[in-house]
Amino acid sequence: MSTEIMHLVEQAGPYLTTAISAYGAAVLTRAEDTAADATAALGQRILQAVWRRRSESGRTELEQVVSEAADEQNESYTAAVLGRLLRRVLQDDAELRAELSSMLPAPAAGSVTIKASGERAIAAQYIGTAITGDGHTAPRP
Template sequence: MSAEIVQLVEQAGPCLSTAVSAYGVAVFSRAESAAVDATANLGRRMLQTVWQRRDAQGRTELEAAVQDAAEAPDDADAAAAVRQQVKRALREDAELLAELARMLPPAGETVTVTASGERSIAAKTIGTAVTGDHTTLQP
């Protein structure tokens, strides 16, 4: 197995697990949710991409692995089965490997965001944030 595949799946693993926890088997059909964190949404996009590129048997196998992982979120073996299905798909489709790699942030890139103090807000990106009492937002 390619070291590139192993590295990608290791990097994507937390995203995949978070997506399965947040979406369950609906990960293949649901749209991105603002109520779910960015990690889960990235994992959702990755799993949907893999699922869309698989044949009927591959889709069934991936769905079964996701179902098992969703039903047993603390089971490391179930999470590993999802990663194994992704690895299988990547071994069979070099273009898929490149597509998923583009979705991930560059290896080693970390973002640290810290908030300190009462009503502080910390975010890498943010739309609207309001702190304070009796605040009114105008559309």
């Protein structure tokens, strides 16, 4: 999976979960609410862009995923389920990747995202020495 797709999914995730939390399964079919929170509105626009580009079977799958995520009412679950679907959809559709890239705000200049994943994972932007593992003793200065 390309880095571009992973980055888009990570950026879109908070917007999608907010839209699902705000609108539930109706997020796909309701008209955009001008008074809606900007985050939820962007999430709704992203989901509707995916909706427009899907075939009938793809739309049915998207409806099921959104409905399931809305019923679950668990932000982590929603992010994971929508992330998997979005990664798969973006992998096959370069035009949709471009459309979502134009919708999402550009990261602030100089901003860095660092993510650690897994048991005992570490993350750092700048690091001199990182020693991990059981039973290791590091010399003290």
